[in-house]
Amino acid sequence: MSTFSDFNNSFAIHPSKKDIALKTDVNAVIQSIKSLLLTDKGERLFQPDVGSNIRQMLFENYTPQTTILLKQFISETVENFEPRAAILDISVSPDDDNNTVQVKIMVRIVNQADPVQMDLILERIR
C-alpha cells in the first residue's frame, strides 16, 4: 500500500479502472517538488510565500551568480514546503545553445532507501 498518493498533473485516465490515474510515493513527491519549483511566490491564492520565484529570473542575464541563486531558491523551497524530501545535491548547468538551464536535484525521500535524482529543464515556454 502506497504511503503517498496524488492525482496526475495531466488528469490522465487509468487504462483499466477508467478512474483518474494516481501518482504514488516517489513519483508523487517528485511531482510535488516540480510543482513547487515552477510556482512563483504570490501565485497560490492567499498563500503568498508558497513557490520558488525561479521564473522571475527568466529575463536575467545568466551569470555565475544565477547558478548560486537558483540553487538557493530550490533548496529553500524544498526545505520550506516539502517535508517528505531532503536535498542532497543540486547541479545547475546552463545550455546556452538551447536557451535552457538543466537542473539535477538529488533528494532523499522519506521511507525510501535510495536517493532519487530528478531532472528539471528550465526554459521559456513561448
Next chain:
Amino acid sequence: MANTTLSVANVDFGTLKSSYKTYLQGQTLFKDFDFTGSNLNVLLDVMSYNTYMNNFYLNMVAAESFLDSAVLRDSVVSHAKTLNYLPSSYTSSKATINITITPDDAPAAISLPKYTAFTAMVDSNTYTFSTNEGITIQADANGAYYVNNLDVFEGEIVTELYQVNTANTSQRFVLNNKEIDIDSLIVNVTESTTNLANANYTRSLNTVGMDGESNNYFIVPSENELYEIQFGDGVLGRNLSHGNVIEAKYRRAAANNADSASVFSLAGDIQGYTNVAVTTVSSSVGGGYNESIESIKFNAPKSITVQDRLVTVNDYKTLLRQAFNDIQAINVYGGEELSPPLFGKVVISVDLANADGISDQRKEDIMEYVKDRAPLSISPVVVNPEFLYVDVTTEVVYNPNVTVKSDEEVKSSVVAALKTYTNVSIGDFDSKLRLSKLSRAIDDADPAIINNNTVIRLQKSIVPTIGTPGSFTLNFDNEIYREIPQNNNFVDGTAPISSSTFTFGNLINCFLRDDGSGVIQIVQDSQGVVQVVSSAVGSIDYTTGVVQIFDLNVSAYSGAGITLTAMPTNQTVSSSKNIILSYNSTPHITITQERI
C-alpha cells in the same frame, strides 16, 4: 441529515481549506492533500477560493436584503420604499425679498410671472432664485408697483417631457436629476402631441379618497438617488393613455451652497420693465442635500409608525426632521408643562444648523406643516431655543517627571478634552453634564495628569438697553446653591448668583448678586470692599433656578451683554423643554506641577 463533517459556512480562506482537509482525512485514495506542493492541495486552493467567493457573495446579498445591514443606497432606498417612506430630496434655499417696479408708463397692472428669476452671489458663485407663483401687481394709491415679502427659491428650472407608450410595459418615468427639490415638482399631462388639452396632476402621498378619475401622481425613490413619478391604474388614480405627454417641471437645487445669499437682483425683466429695485427681507436659508443612507435607515422604520400624523412627541421629531433637513436639534413638549400652562398647544423648539435659533419665516413653515397633520384641537407654537452655557473652572495637577510637555501643552490637552467631552455629552435638548465624568475626561486628557479639582457653573446673558429700564427672566433650569453671607461676605468670595460688571448710574464696577434670601441686589466692588447699591432689583427661586430682574437701568457695560453666573447645587446639570445646554468654550484652567 445535516452535514457535520464539511463546514463551509465561513468567509475565511484558511478555515475553509482546513475544513476540506479535515473532510479528506476520512478517505485513503488521495493522501497528499496536506502537502503544499501536491496537485490535490492546489485543487483544495481552488475549491476553498470558490467557496470563499460564494460565501462572500451570499453574505453581501444577505446583508443587502435587510434594512439594518444594507450598505448600498439603492438597497436602503428599496427597503424604505416598501415602508412607504420617501427619502427627502435636495431642498432649495429660500429667501424673502421686496420688489418695487418703476415703470416708464402707467400700466393698470404688472404681471409677475411664475419662475421670475433673480440672481444672487454666494462665495463668488452666482445662483438663480425664482418665484414659485405668478402675481399680478396693482398700482397703489401713489402709483407705485411693489410686492412685499415675496418668497424666492434657489434652483435652475428644469422641464422633462415623456410620451406614454402603453406598448412598452416596462416604461418608467424617472426624473433625470438627483438634485431635484421634489416639493417644487409640477406635473402636467397633455392628451397628445396634436390634442393639447391638458390637466395638472397633484402629488398624492397615499390612496385615501382616490378613484379612477383622480388626477394624481405618486413620487417614489428610484435608483442612483433619482426619483420616479408613477400614475394611477384606473382604479386608484387616472390611468394614462397611449400618446399622452407628461411634462415634469421642477427646480434643480444647489443645496445649502446657496444659503446666506443676501443681495438679489432681477435677471431679465418683468413684463418688459427693467427698472426694478430689490431689497432683502431675509437672506436665503434652508437649502439642503438629499437624505443620507444613515438617515433613511434611521427614519424609514419610524416613519411607518408615524403614518404622516403628528400625535406623539416622537411623531413630531421624526416627521419634522424628515421635512426640514436643516433642523439640527428639536424638542417637543405639551403646553401644559409650561408655567403658566398653555393647554391645547404643542411647543416645538428648534435649533437650525448654521444658525442660533430659528427665523420667523422658518417658524411659519413649520407651523404650516404641523397644522395639516396634527389633531384639530392642537395648535403648534414654534419657539426659539434658549442657550444655557456651562462654565468650567478647573485646577489641574500633573507630574512633569513623566512627560516632556510644558504647562501650556498640558493646558491645551485639557482644553481639547473639555471640548471633545462637551461636544459629545451636551449641545442638545434634554442633555446632562455630569461633573464626575467631566473630571475623568480631564484626568484622561494626558497620562501625566494626577488629579483635578473642577467646578461647573451655569451662565446666561442679558442685553439691556443703555439708559432704559429693562426686565429679564432667566431660567437656569437647575437648582441653585443657596448661601447666607456672613457680614456681607460669601465663603469663597462669590455669591451663588453673580454677574459681570456694569456701570449703574455713575457707579462703576457694579454687579448683580443674590443675598442668600432670594433677592437680587446690585452691589459695587470698590477696591475690594463690596457695598450694596440697590438692595432689591429682582428675585431668584433657588429650587427652580428662575431669576427675575425688574427695571434694570444700566449706564454702560462691556462686551455683548451682562453675563450672570449661577452655582448649581447638584454636580449634574441638565436642561429641559426649550433649553439647550451648551459649553461656553472659555474654561478657567490652573496648571500645577507635582513631582512624584
